[in-house]
Amino acid sequence: MLKKIKVSKFVKNIKDFIEVFSWCVKLSWKVSHLYTILRVSAELLNPLLNIAAVFVSRQIINYISASIGNFNTRYIYNLLFLMALIALLKVIMIKVQIYSRIVHSEQLDQWMTRNMIEFSFDVDLAYLDNPNYQDKITSAMRDGSILVQALGSSISAISAIMSFLIAFVILSNENIIYALIMTMAALPSGIALRYYTESLYGLSLGQISNRRKLSYIQQIAFNRDFSQDVRLFQSSKILKDSYDNLWGKLFSQRKKILKNRSRITLILDFLPEVVLVIISGHIIFNIVNGKLVIGDYIFLSGLLGQLWHSTSSFISSSMEIVENKLRMNNYKSLFKYTNKIEDNGILELKIVDSITFKNVSFVYPLSEKYALKDISFHIKNSEHVAFVGLNGSGKSTIIKLLLRFYEPTSGEILINGINISSYTITSLRRNFSVYFQDMNNFAFTIKENFHLTNPDVLINDEDIIEALEKSDFIEILNLNEAGLDAYISKFFTPNGLILSGGQTQKLALARVLYRKDTILILDEVSSNLDPRAEHEIFNKLEDITENRLTLFISHRLSNLSLADRVIVLEDGNVIEDGKPEQLLKDNKRYAELFRYQQKKYMVEGEA
């Protein structure tokens, strides 16, 4: 029974080995043909060169023992030259091996992370509210280095098998001065390695700010806070490009030092090998002079050493591969989260003439409560509609469904009489400019913030200034001498701005207004604004929204002066829909809310 378990475990380990090995070699090949070839061939060449060196030694020893009294010095020199050549090839091969392993590993790590960023930018918003998905993305990030590790252990295992087999088949057929000289010969290479380790460390310290910028872009991709903005404004391309550019810059700096290190240590690493050849020559002459016994000992001890090292190396790398399998599966399982919102539409939405909700009901994923219950309304072009209702009544949910961040549980949403799923998601979202109540600005420069809001147009300073004027925040340009190139936080630079809540809101509004020819949706646009700014902005919005379909969401009913129609929501139901004057006359919920605020402002005014 025990035997059966052991055999099945052994078979399973072999299967795991093949699975991990083929997975990582396939991906490694995809990332870089050149480095995959360099790494695999260097690993395979290593045991061959070891054997060749031992073989030449044996030839020398055998020749010496067979030709005492009849000694051909030229032949010995040829063999010694061959030995030196093998040693040179070995040092070159080791340098290629180390260099290609480091550079390739960085490329593989970047490829894995880049894959996760790409995946997270496009994943359904619903997953970001899902704790299982959050656990998965965190652990997949942790296991992001799996490709590098799996490839490393697979290559070591193959090299070890090869080394073992060669030594095994062929096998089936000292002095303080020497030690000191060898130690001294190895010192310069060690000193050089230390120098380069220090320079690499110094470089990594110097790159910290930019490295953090890279991880900040990763956070934007993984973090829920930016998920809506990135999807609506389709900013992911800019973010992915700046990730690539920055990574390329940092990588090339590091690569330069690594290349130099390989060049210098190539020469220095050869030194101990030269010493070894000289010592070998000395041993040979000692044997010739009869001071030492004939040296098959070297050949045999060399082979024994190789056999020993290859066996232990194979055992440790095989164990790593089995462990890698679990981490590989965890990483791969992230990509099983497939989007439920399918982008199958083929129509390009050019202009929005009308928006219709037909008996729309909606329950958020992982929720049991209806956020919207059988709601219907039709909004015509150039109408200004305000959605009013208590907290949690479903106002923002209407906008999220309209932008296809979520799909209705039942019912239909139509634009120009056609179901919104018939349009491509890109063209649908391009038609909307939304100020979300939880809208974030990016911790980049002012200009980059505008570019991320409207990546399709060439960034234009005049349009940015116009948008800042509309949002009553033109003074942002005087807060810092860098003007539009000023950072809007101190996250990356001490010269960055610190914006107040209201200023943050004004900048976000300016970014929304920077997108022209779109439907405007303003969700609690004035919550942090001072009364003067609120007054200024709403005066300007009167012009901006003229003849433009605009949706407002606000609890401050005084803000709704621009609305010619009000839809009142309560607990996910539409309970009133009409002109504001009519709703006041009807004296129901809207009139009640209106009176609350009127009373409050009158009391404050009197006080």
Ligand SMILES: Nc1ncnc2c1ncn2[C@@H]1O[C@H](COP(=O)(O)OP(=O)(O)OP(=O)(O)O)[C@@H](O)[C@H]1O
């Ligand atoms: N991502 C989500 N997952 C689950 N439930 C959600 C989610 N977002 C909102 N809800 C729930 O849906 C309901 C409607 O929320 P919604 O944000 O649309 O309300 P709102 O009218 O905009 O509220 P407020 O005036 O506070 O902004 C609320 O009960 C809320 O708890």
